[in-house]
Amino acid sequence: MKPLAGRRPSAFVALICALIASFFVVIPAADSPARAAAGDNLIVNPSLEQGTNDPSCFSRSGWGTEAAWAFQPGRAGGRSVSLSIQGYQAGDRKLLQAENAQCAPKVTAGLTYDMQVWYKSSAPVSLTMFRHTAQGWSYWGNVEQVPAATGWTLAQAPTPVIPEGTDQVIFGLSLSANGSLTTDDYSFRQVIDPPPVTDELIVNGSLAGGANIPACHQVAGWGQRQASSLVSTDVPANSPAGARSFQFTISGHVSGDAKLLQSEGAGCAPTVAAGQQYDLSVDYRTTATGLTGFSVFTHTINGWQYWTDLKALPAVANWTTATARTPLIPAGVDRISFGLSIGGNGTLNTTNYSMKKPRAEVVPPAGGAELEGSWDVLTTQLPIRAIHSTLLTDGRLLLIAGSGNDGAKFAAGQFRAVIWTPEGNAFKKIPVPYDMFCAGHVTLPDGKVLLAGGTEAFPAEDQGPNTFKGSDRSYYFDPADDTFHQLADMTGAHWYPSLTKLGNGDIWLAGGLNENAEGTVLTEMFSSKTKSWLPQNQVPQTYSFWGTYPHMFLLDDGKMFYTGAHTFGNGLPGTGASLYDWETAKIWDIPGLRQKDMRDQAGSVFVGPAQDQKLMIVGGGNTDGNTPAINLVDIIDLNQPVPAYVPGPDLPGAGKAYVNLVNLPDRTVLAANGAKQNRAENVQSAAIYKPGTNSWQSVAADPVGRNYHSSSILLPNGKVAVLGSNPADNFFDLRISVYSPPYLFKGTRPTVTSAPAQGTYGQNIALGVTGTVTSASLIAPMSATHQTDTNARLVDLPLTGSGNARTARIPVNPNLLPPGPYMLSVLDTNGVPSIAKWVWIS
Numbered sequence: 001m002k003p004l005a006g007r008r009p010s011a012f013v014a015l016i017c018a019l020i021a022s023f024f025v026v027i028p029a030a031d032s033p034a035r036a037a038a039g040d041n042l043i044v045n046p047s048l049e050q051g052t053n054d055p056s057c058f059s060r061s062g063w064g065t066e067a068a069w070a071f072q073p074g075r076a077g078g079r080s081v082s083l084s085i086q087g088y089q090a091g092d093r094k095l096l097q098a099e100n101a102q103c104a105p106k107v108t109a110g111l112t113y114d115m116q117v118w119y120k121s122s123a124p125v126s127l128t129m130f131r132h133t134a135q136g137w138s139y140w141g142n143v144e145q146v147p148a149a150t151g152w153t154l155a156q157a158p159t160p161v162i163p164e165g166t167d168q169v170i171f172g173l174s175l176s177a178n179g180s181l182t183t184d185d186y187s188f189r190q191v192i193d194p195p196p197v198t199d200e201l202i203v204n205g206s207l208a209g210g211a212n213i214p215a216c217h218q219v220a221g222w223g224q225r226q227a228s229s230l231v232s233t234d235v236p237a238n239s240p241a242g243a244r245s246f247q248f249t250i251s252g253h254v255s256g257d258a259k260l261l262q263s264e265g266a267g268c269a270p271t272v273a274a275g276q277q278y279d280l281s282v283d284y285r286t287t288a289t290g291l292t293g294f295s296v297f298t299h300t301i302n303g304w305q306y307w308t309d310l311k312a313l314p315a316v317a318n319w320t321t322a323t324a325r326t327p328l329i330p331a332g333v334d335r336i337s338f339g340l341s342i343g344g345n346g347t348l349n350t351t352n353y354s355m356k357k358p359r360a361e362v363v364p365p366a367g368g369a370e371l372e373g374s375w376d377v378l379t380t381q382l383p384i385r386a387i388h389s390t391l392l393t394d395g396r397l398l399l400i401a402g403s404g405n406d407g408a409k410f411a412a413g414q415f416r417a418v419i420w421t422p423e424g425n426a427f428k429k430i431p432v433p434y435d436m437f438c439a440g441h442v443t444l445p446d447g448k449v450l451l452a453g454g455t456e457a458f459p460a461e462d463q464g465p466n467t468f469k470g471s472d473r474s475y476y477f478d479p480a481d482d483t484f485h486q487l488a489d490m491t492g493a494h495w496y497p498s499l500t501k502l503g504n505g506d507i508w509l510a511g512g513l514n515e516n517a518e519g520t521v522l523t524e525m526f527s528s529k530t531k532s533w534l535p536q537n538q539v540p541q542t543y544s545f546w547g548t549y550p551h552m553f554l555l556d557d558g559k560m561f562y563t564g565a566h567t568f569g570n571g572l573p574g575t576g577a578s579l580y581d582w583e584t585a586k587i588w589d590i591p592g593l594r595q596k597d598m599r600d601q602a603g604s605v606f607v608g609p610a611q612d613q614k615l616m617i618v619g620g621g622n623t624d625g626n627t628p629a630i631n632l633v634d635i636i637d638l639n640q641p642v643p644a645y646v647p648g649p650d651l652p653g654a655g656k657a658y659v660n661l662v663n664l665p666d667r668t669v670l671a672a673n674g675a676k677q678n679r680a681e682n683v684q685s686a687a688i689y690k691p692g693t694n695s696w697q698s699v700a701a702d703p704v705g706r707n708y709h710s711s712s713i714l715l716p717n718g719k720v721a722v723l724g725s726n727p728a729d730n731f732f733d734l735r736i737s738v739y740s741p742p743y744l745f746k747g748t749r750p751t752v753t754s755a756p757a758q759g760t761y762g763q764n765i766a767l768g769v770t771g772t773v774t775s776a777s778l779i780a781p782m783s784a785t786h787q788t789d790t791n792a793r794l795v796d797l798p799l800t801g802s803g804n805a806r807t808a809r810i811p812v813n814p815n816l817l818p819p820g821p822y823m824l825s826v827l828d829t830n831g832v833p834s835i836a837k838w839v840w841i842s
Contacts, residue, residue, distance in 0.1 A: 042105035042113075042188045043097065049078050055095075057103035062174070064091015072182050075118050075152045080184035085175055092176035094128055095183055099137055104168040105188045109209075113159045115171050116187040118152050123179035127157060132168035146173065152184075158191055158573050164208055164242055199628075201270035201278070202262065205353040206243035207231070214246060214260070216268035221341075223256010235351050236283050236319040237465070240625050245351035248342050250288065257341040259295060260350060264304060269337040270355055272329045281323045282340055283352040286315050290344020294324050299335040313340065325358065356628070370745040372699040380425040381734040384416045386723045387437065389711045390783040392479045393447045393821045393838050396421050397713060397721070398430075400451075402437030405709065405726060407458045410435055419482060422715060422738075433484055434473050440497035440512075440549075441783050442791055445505040445528050445819040445842065449477040449783065451484070452509055452526070453494035459517070466568055467517040470495030476531065491536045492522040496548035496567055500790045503558060503814035505529070508582055511546040511566075519545040523582070540585040547572060549788045551604040555638055556613060558583070558815050563604040563617045563636075564593045567786050569624035571596035577636075577645065590636070592645030598622050598630045601708075601787050603661035605669055608691040609777065609796035610816050613638040616648060616689070618671055621657030623678040631655040635694075652698045656683040658787060660712035662720050663794045665779060665825045665833035666743050667691065670699075670720060675707035679728040682707055688741070702737045711784040716823055716836040718744060743832045750828040751835070753804070758840045762812040765839075767799075769806055772829045775799060776808045778822035778839065791818070810841065817841055 048055035058081070060069060067083040074080045083093050097104050107113060119125065124147055129140040146155050155173065162169070171188070175181040209215035212231060219229060228249045235243045248258045262269040272278065286292050293309040310324035322340065329336070338355070342348035385404030391397055400417040403410035415432035439454035457469035470493035475484040494512035501507055507526035514520040521543045525534040546552070551565040564577040572578070575589040576596025593599070602620030606612075614637050621629035632655075633648035651659070656674030664670055672686040682705030687696040702722055709726035719740050725733040750771025759765050767776065776797040782789050795817050797808040806826075811817050823836035 040189070042190075043186045044103050046186045047074065047078055048081055048184060048186075055081060057098050058095055059098045060093070061096045061172070062091055062093035065089050065093075067093035067175070075184045080182050082180055082182040083175060084180040085178055088176070088178045092126070092128075092174040094172040094174040096128075096130070096172040097170040097186075099132070099170065101168075104132065104170045107159075107162045107166060107169050109162050109164045109166060111162055112191040113162070113169070114156065114187070114189050114191050115159060116154060116156045116185075117171075117173060117183050118154055118185045119146070119149065119173055119181065119183045120152055121146070121148050121173075121175065121179065121181045123148050123175060123177040123181075125173045125175050125181055127155060127171065128174045129159070129169060129171045131166045133165045140169070148179075161241070199356045201355040202353045203268055206235075206240045207246055207351050207353075208240070208242035208244060214244065216263055217246070217260050218263040219258070220261050220339075221256060221258035224254035225250050225256050225258070226252045227258045229258070232349060234349060239283075239352055240627070243351055245283075245349040247347055247349045249347045250342055250345050253290065253343075253345045257293070257343040259339040259341040261297065261339040262337040262353070264299075264337070269299065269335045271334060272336050274329050274331045274333060276329050277358060278326045278329075278336075279323065279356050279358050280310070280326065280338055281321055281352070281354045282350050283319055283321050284313070284340050284348065284350045285317065285319050286313075286342065286346060286348040287317075288315055288342045288344045288346035288348055290342075292348060293341040293343060294322060294338070295341045296326065296336055296338045298330070298333045299337075300332045304337070307336070309341075315346070321352075368745065369740070370742050373742045374740045374745070375700055375703055376738045376740070377703055378425060378736040378738065380736065382420075382723065382736060383427050383429075383734075384418055385709070385726070385732045385734075386711070387709045387726075388439065388441055388785045389713050389723055390441060390443065390449050391713050391715070391781040392419075392449070393781065394479060395423070395716055396479070398449060398477055398479075399723070400432070400436050400439075400441075402432060402435045402439070402454060404732065405437060405730065410437075410455065410458050422721065428482065430482055430484070433475060433486065434471065438468065438495050439471075440494065440499040440509060441785070442499040442501055442507055443781055443783055443820055444476065444507070445501075447479065447821050447840075449479075450499065450507060450526060451475045451477065452490060452499060452524075453497045453512060455495060456493060456515060463517070468495045468513060469493070469515055469517045470513045470520070472515070474526075474533070488532055490524050490533050492520055492524070494520060494522075494524075496786070498546070498550050498552050498788060498790055500552050500554055500560065501818040501820065502554060503818055505819045508552070508560070510552070511550045512548055519547070521545050523585075540583060542580075542585045542587060544587060549786050551617075551788060552580070552790050553604070553606070553615060554791075554815055554818065556610070556813055556816050561590075561615060561636075561638060563615055564596055564599045565602040565604040565617050565620060565787070566599065567601055567788070569600060569622060571599050579643075590643060590645065592636070593617070593634055594632050594645070594647065595620075595630055598627065598632075600624075601657040601659075603659035603671060603787050605661040605663060606793045607635065607669055607689065608667055608794075610793040611796055611811070612691075614691070616669070617645075618661060619651055619656050619659045619674060621655075621676075621678065623657075628676050629655040629657040629674070629683075649694060649696055652687050652696050653685040654683045656685075658707040658710060660706075660710060660722065660784075660787060662712050662714050662782070663779060663792055664688070664714065664720075664741055664743075665718055665777065665794070665823075665836070666741070666827060666831045667777070667794060670712070670739070670741065671696075672702055672712060672720075672739065673706040673710050673722065675705075679708045679726065682725075686739075699742065702739070704733060704735050704737050706733065709786070711787075713782045713784060714779065716838075718825070718833050718835065746830050746832050749832050749834055750826050752824060752826055752837050755824055755837045755839060757838070758842065759810045760842060761810060761814055761817070763810050764807050765810065767806045767808055767826070769804055769826050769834075771826075771834075773799070773806060773826045774829055776806070776824065776826045778817065778824055778841070779836070780820070780822055795822075797824075
């Protein structure tokens with residue numbers, strides 16, 4: 001066996017280590033929920049029972065200080081292997097699968113595998129991984145996340161996605177200190193996720209696969225010119241992992257061109273249908289002096305031939321996406337191939353080839369506003385970039401920009417907020433004490449608004465676009481004096497945190513980036529009674545990174561549910577959704593979420609009354625990749641004994657991220673706005689979800705296209721205000737749209753003529769009403785940013801009585817109805833809600 005131990009982590013490997021470390025899970029024997037893995041165990045001799053001096057298909061490995069090795073009784077009978085180190089000076093010792101084709105587990109690029117090993121150890125130990133490529137075996141990652149354990153304990157982690165070129169993996173636990181380590185029952189299984197739903201027709205569009213010529217592609221061209229080519233790692237910032245570009249260099253050009261096309265091999269050049277059109281795109285950059293053409297070739301029974309050039313492209317120094325739609329495919333054509341042609345001296349780099357069928361446009365139902373509602377775009381525009389929006393109990397909205405995603409304003413210390421009064425469209429400037437851009441916020445039980453975290457520093461020029469440094473500051477806004485009031489700082493810094501109100505009125509906070517622009521694992525708790533943050537040692541800690549703006553909802557039993565929606569990049573390891581007991585810091589994976597790595601800036605919301613304990617996740621994308629957003633909808637019933645997501649009806653029309661979801665007072669959900677790509681290609685469609693029929697009804701779309709940094713807020717009159725949009729060029733749309741749902745066009749509205757200003761849990765309250773009232777509800781005032789409002793909910797109030805005098809009963813469970821202000825409205829037999837009245841629940 002080669003001396004693996006002498007290989008030390010490079011900077012790249014250190015990154016992989018950090019990645020794996022965030023995935024690692026340690027599960028005591030008494031509490032071991034299964035990860036979503038299936039298939040055969042790929043470990044040969046997993047229980048170490050075969051072999052004489054050493055278990056068959058395993059090898060002693062390590063470097064530095066030697067260890068004493070011995071067989072010990074196994075976890076469930078049989079035997080295990082122990083190693084002991086005394087006089088430790090350097091290195092580590094570990095038991096690994098043997099480095100040969102028969103013993104080391106075989107893996108497939110693009111898949112993920114679940115690793116498990118049971119262990120006992122007197123000192124902390126590390127999970128160590130190695131991988132095999134055509135160049136041989138190399139160190140892959142070391143994870144220092146496993147504590148000492150006196151009893152048998154399961155260490156479990158998923159691998160990263162297997163890179164192209166890796167065909168085998170081995171792993172084990174490493175001891176690098178004085179002490180003993182015993183291991184048994186190794187497992188390595190493929191993680192079975194639902195197959196990705198994709199309409200992509202290009203194979204290897206990112207050019208990640210293949211050697212000097214990318215797989216499923218070929219070089220073509222003609223004419224009198226000197227041409228050379230190479231594969232490059234120069235790719236756009238949002239390219240998929242492993243992406244490469246292909247570069248042509250032309251000199252001495254007299255005639256002709258050079259281009260990279262999908263190859264003629266079976267399964268490579270995409271199949272097409274006559275009479276259909278297709279959307280094509282390629283990322284490119286070029287210095288060519290001549291024309292760069294968007295060239296397409298067709299295949300018939302007579303072979304391949306040139307078809308057309310869809311457009312001529314200009315020289316561009318920075319990566320740019322070229323897009324085009326084909327003409328109707330002629331009869332007899334069964335496949336096409338396309339690429340960009342360099343037709344002059346210079347260089348051309350291309351990557352991220354894509355071809356898809358155009359999605360059919362969503363057509364709202366024929367009819368008037370009573371079927372599709374109505375949109376108004378106000379003549380008055382926002383005076384600031386409204387990125388954070390909160391409805392106050394007097395009907396006004398607190399709108400916060402902070403620096404507004406504007407580095408120049410941050411550098412100048414120009415932080416802004418306003419109060420908007422919808423009636424009259426008046427704005428009042430509010431002084432802002434620090435950069436609240438990308439803070440978290442929530443309405444407190446007393447109606448004040450808690451602001452926590454935000455931006456301490458923008459990324460440096462040599463850093464990535466999302467490497468903002470978080471702030472540890474916190475303030476509350478008081479609508480009584482329209483002023484931000486300073487609170488003590490949090491224990492740690494948070495940029496993009498989520499705040500969820502608990503049944504006792506306290507505020508749970510987690511997620512985001514810390515003061516070093518790294519994911520923080522710190523959980524914080526705010527006492528609403530004392531207006532202070534609890535010390536860290538009084539807050540149960542999971543030491544898990546929940547992501548940025550994680551969608552975390554309070555359930556009726558006091559636990560919390562992470563829907564899988566978040567901001568930026570992939571979902572969390574495992575199934576992507578979690579049940580979380582914040583009081584014990586325990587986390588359980590919840591199965592069923594489809595496309596978990598495509599839920600970046602999806603929407604999440606309770607559907608129907610909160611008593612039903614059903615949540616829905618809608619759409620989403622992946623801003624770290626170049627994959628179009630999805631229109632998948634998954635729904636979970638958390639009242640079930642073993643809850644799991646199940647597929648819901650797809651959101652009508654094209655897939656989209658940046659989906660704004662709003663609970664409407666008729667107990668439906670409005671889904672509006674969004675975009676197909678990262679801050680680009682707006683999808684102007686809207687639909688209303690009806691829980692009773694588990695179906696969507698397409699309605700009129702917002703006339704303003706909106707994506708990143710947009711938000712929707714339900715107003716007390718039953719209308720919805722929609723604000724903001726911040727596309728990739730960092731323009732900000734200051735127009736305000738107001739949606740009047742169909743229920744506002746169905747006749748006379750019922751009214752609440754009298755209601756108490758306050759109510760307590762379990763209390764019966766008297767309501768004066770008009771109209772044929774059938775139900776009543778309380779709706780939490782929204783406080784939204786980045787498609788996130790984890791405190792939004794509609795709670796049913798059971799009604800008794802008849803006529804104009806009704807009695808409504810407030811639920812006894814504060815986890816269903818956390819203390820604070822709510823909008824009370826009634827619904828009539830036509831599904832028309834009243835204008836809301838404010839009721840304080842305490």
